[in-house]
Amino acid sequence: MQSNESNVKREEGLFALACQLKGSAQYEFLRNSCGSNQCLRRRVEQLLAADADRGKLVDSEFPGLTEVGFKQPVSSGDQIANYQLLRQVCHQGMGIVFLAHRKRDRRHPGRANAASVAVKVPAYGINFANCARHLELESRIISSIGDHPNLVQLIEFGYTDGGLPFLVMEWITGTSLLEQCDQRGLGLSARMAALADVCVTVEHVHRAGYIHCDIKPANIMASMCGGRLKTTLIDFGIAQPLGNRGVQHALARGCRAAGTLTYMSPEQAGDKAVDLDVRSDVYALGCVMHELIHGQPPGKSKTFSISDPVLDKILRTALAQNRTRRFVGVGELRQAIEDWLEQKE
Amino acid sequence: MGRVTELIRSINRGDDTSAELFSMVYEDLRRIARHKMSGESPGHTLQPTALVNETFLKLFRDNCVSWQDRLHFFRAASEAMRRILIDNARRKNRLKRGGKSRQVPLLETVASTARHPGDDGCDLIDLHEALLEFATVAPENAELVQLHVFSSLTIEECAGLLGVSKSTAERRWRFSRAWLKDRMAN
Numbered sequence: 129m130q131s132n133e134s135n136v137k138r139e140e141g142l143f144a145l146a147c148q149l150k151g152s153a154q155y156e157f158l159r160n161s162c163g164s165n166q167c168l169r170r171r172v173e174q175l176l177a178a179d180a181d182r183g184k185l186v187d188s189e190f191p192g193l194t195e196v197g198f199k200q201p202v203s204s205g206d207q208i209a210n211y212q213l214l215r216q217v218c219h220q221g222m223g224i225v226f227l228a229h230r231k232r233d234r235r236h237p238g239r240a241n242a243a244s245v246a247v248k249v250p251a252y253g254i255n256f257a258n259c260a261r262h263l264e265l266e267s268r269i270i271s272s273i274g275d276h277p278n279l280v281q282l283i284e285f286g287y288t289d290g291g292l293p294f295l296v297m298e299w300i301t302g303t304s305l306l307e308q309c310d311q312r313g314l315g316l317s318a319r320m321a322a323l324a325d326v327c328v329t330v331e332h333v334h335r336a337g338y339i340h341c342d343i344k345p346a347n348i349m350a351s352m353c354g355g356r357l358k359t360t361l362i363d364f365g366i367a368q369p370l371g372n373r374g375v376q377h378a379l380a381r382g383c384r385a386a387g388t389l390t391y392m393s394p395e396q397a398g399d400k401a402v403d404l405d406v407r408s409d410v411y412a413l414g415c416v417m418h419e420l421i422h423g424q425p426p427g428k429s430k431t432f433s434i435s436d437p438v439l440d441k442i443l444r445t446a447l448a449q450n451r452t453r454r455f456v457g458v459g460e461l462r463q464a465i466e467d468w469l470e471q472k473e
Numbered sequence: 474m475g476r477v478t479e480l481i482r483s484i485n486r487g488d489d490t491s492a493e494l495f496s497m498v499y500e501d502l503r504r505i506a507r508h509k510m511s512g513e514s515p516g517h518t519l520q521p522t523a524l525v526n527e528t529f530l531k532l533f534r535d536n537c538v539s540w541q542d543r544l545h546f547f548r549a550a551s552e553a554m555r556r557i558l559i560d561n562a563r564r565k566n567r568l569k570r571g572g573k574s575r576q577v578p579l580l581e582t583v584a585s586t587a588r589h590p591g592d593d594g595c596d597l598i599d600l601h602e603a604l605l606e607f608a609t610v611a612p613e614n615a616e617l618v619q620l621h622v623f624s625s626l627t628i629e630e631c632a633g634l635l636g637v638s639k640s641t642a643e644r645r646w647r648f649s650r651a652w653l654k655d656r657m658a659n
Contacts, residue, residue, distance in 0.1 A: 131610050132610060133610050133611065135610075136610040136611045136652075137611075139648075139652075140611070140614075140645075140648045143647075143648050143651065144644050144647075144648065147647065174655055175648070175651040175652060175655055176651070177655075178650075178651040178652070178654040178655040178658065179647065179650070179651040179654075181654060185600060185622065185650060185653060185654065260530055
């Protein structure tokens with residue numbers, strides 16, 4: 129049978145359908161659809177046989193020339209600058225985070241050597257260049273927000289000899305705020321008090337001129353510290369300067385898929401290019417609040433089965449679809465939560 | 474704006490500068506590969522994925538790159554990667570047949586990374602030839618194969634670049650793979 133474009137298209141169509149069938153059903157299908165065209169039928173059967181062979185397309189072990197897809201630039205066991213990567217912890221925004229140990233520093237032998245740190249490198253993929261640029265931006269943002277006890281601390285930003293950017297941050301022990309609350313069986317008041325703390329941190333970020341843009345339970349770490357729940361806000365991977373309509377926003381949009389839509393404000397998740405403001409973070413905090421109360425983020429139904437009318441009202445205000453109806457800032461949200469806490473006492 | 478971005482813009486405007494883009498990407502790939510290999514012990518493996526990505530990063534460091542731009546880049550890069558690997562496999566074959574060793578500018582090293590010393594890279598050449606033939610009867614599918622195999626982009630990423638759904642790309646890949654396997658077997 130002659131191979132030309134229309135023949136191949138026909139083979140492709142039949143092949144796709146036949147792939148979904150097995151045994152006699154497949155046989156029947158081919159018999160019916162090929163009719164008297166024996167050549168076509170034999171050809172599709174030939175292709176199905178080739179398909180059944182799951183071996184690689186290319187046998188020679190050219191590294192990377194496989195059907196596996198992307199390999200990451202670094203992996204556990206590798207060393208980056210002075211850091212030994214121990215294990216991959218998570219994909220965070222546009223990067224991969226490793227738990228790492230600082231190697232012994234010969235110039236400062238007295239320094240604690242096996243200090244745990246988190247090392248973030250850009251994830252390979254089609255977005256690699258953007259990821260790498262973002263990592264740089266992230267380091268600049270964290271350092272310009274400045275120290276805060278409830279914010280992840282930046283240790284170092286640099287490039288490897290091969291040109292791979294890396295970001296080193298303090299290693300935060302503990303688990304996410306939600307897990308911590310569940311594990312310790314914390315009641316509503318304790319949960320709301322913790323959330324108020326998170327609000328204070330986010331207010332600090334806003335005062336420094338940035339919006340976090342990716343507030344969600346996984347980015348709020350918590351641990352017990354002196355009998356008190358201490359929260360730490362992490363991952364500034366898609367944070368943005370406030371009042372910035374231009375490039376940064378376009379960049380963040382390019383990698384939006386890396387963020388989590390569930391906790392994203394409608395204006396951030398939408399297609400229209402709007403200038404985001406602090407109310408976007410207010411919405412995300414509302415989602416976290418919902419999850420702290422109900423165990424899950426707000427669904428599409430928008431029905432809160434809530435027993436406390438005051439909390440219900442706070443949630444509705446924080447989660448208003450139209451941002452003009454939300455709290456004007458995180459401070460107002462925090463104030464409402466604190467008022468509720470006071471009333472409870 | 475870098476030269477690469479300029480070239481891509483002109484391709485988008487309809488000018489035929491793809492050959493120049495290709496040669497730039499090709500040269501850069503080779504440079505980066507050589508640089509990477511220079512400090513490594515023999516037998517060290519080189520990954521086309523890493524090479525392509527690093528080239529991308531280097532060429533687009535200061536530019537905002539649209540999806541359209543990326544498609545042009547990855548087209549050029551996967552073509553360059555293919556050429557580098559094929560030239561290399563052919564050279565190995567020549568050497569094997571007792572041909573005179575000549576100065577080979579690049580990826581000598583890629584050849585030495587094949588884990589089986591006896592491997593002559595024949596199936597790579599077979600794939601290359603099958604793919605050339607496939608491109609004449611199913612050009613869109615051949616492009617997908619080229620991006621997937623030679624830039625090591627995932628099928629999902631190829632789908633994004635080519636502007637088709639993931640399931641369409643998967644369906645096409647499955648057919649292409651069967652077609653190529655069949656051709657290579659015969």
